[in-house]
Amino acid sequence: MVPSAAAKAGVLAMTRSLAVEWAKYGIRSNAIAPGPFPTEGAWSRLLPGDLVKKFDPAKKVPVGRVGEHQELANLAAYLVSDFSAYVNGEVITIDGGEWLKGAGEFNNLDLIPTEMWDMMEAQRGKKG
Template sequence: MGPFRPDLLKGKTVLVTGGATGLGRAMAEGFARHGASIALAGRREEKLQEAAEAFREAGHDVFVQSCDVRDPSSLSALADALDERFGGVDVLVNNAAGNFISPTERLSPRAVDAVLNIVLHGTFYATLEFGKRWIAAGRGGTMLNIVTTYAETGSGFVAPSAAAKAGVLALTRSLAVEWARYGIRQVAIAPGPFPTEGAWARLAPTPELAERMADRIPLKRVGDKQELADLAAFLVSDYASYLNGEVVTIDGGEWLQGAGQFNSLLEVTPEQWDRLAELTRTGGKGQ
């Protein structure tokens, strides 16, 4: 159950983008366990329905709708549906993201756009859609943005992600001041390595890379999704109502160990990059 009372989020409706899988789903499950009504948005309908079934079997109130955060009209349709279903939402978790490792000189403009359009534009579009509705309705809310430890430092080999997440971090801090007068609070989490099936296959597609990532963490382990879910539950709760514009790092001390989560990839040879590119395209299969 975690360290909090079961009704910590009772009466709140939480929307999690990219919430059908991975860390988004883990956070959503944590919110549900603490009494929140849950809305999940994502591009893959089959994953949304799988998650919805699991939530309902656990006795949780859940609503799912396919949505592409890169498309403002898709977000508007989602917001309309949530207004009809719940009368709006109280918490927006901007979790939808995309990332992969690559030498920057190998990137095409399309590859850059693939990350920026989801991470930066998608977060901004969702923030605008729901923020404008909250302001027009005279209701407050909380926005939780998922950034990364290298949003402030940058990191080699994930330059589009670093740039996009830096933009999300700037957005978080900018609106913490601008929208506080409307009762809208901004917070963010900067996770270190948290293994998930999808992201891990793209960022650590070999056992050697996964072991190296864990070894650089002072605690000598990667994060557990429950640890992230507990932190997220606190940040969107009323007990954190005086936290605004704050970014909480949860990485086992990795950021202090050395900035740039992927800088160690300088040791990877061009031939190894060719192999890694193949593995990331196949989701880590064929090892």
């Protein structure tokens, strides 16, 4: 975890620093932080065999699916186009909301069965 986190923080700092330093030359610096975009090589190594079914990455993404490579290409095309001429120093996350879902303390509440919610609601009305 530490090497990955340090590398991501470094990319963020570098992107922002370059954006400030090189803007006077007409050079913008932006980065893309992709979520799960499956490739055969990576997925077969990270989730071999039946693990991909057991730990389906799409289940962690609020939009209910992993990314399509064309979506990633579309974002990159936008960032290098004149349509994004005023975007500078940004790291854009494209992950279907996965990071946001996992960023909170109560990010697994969707795993609680309806029956348990009903039981907690009934307990809330009782005086102890």
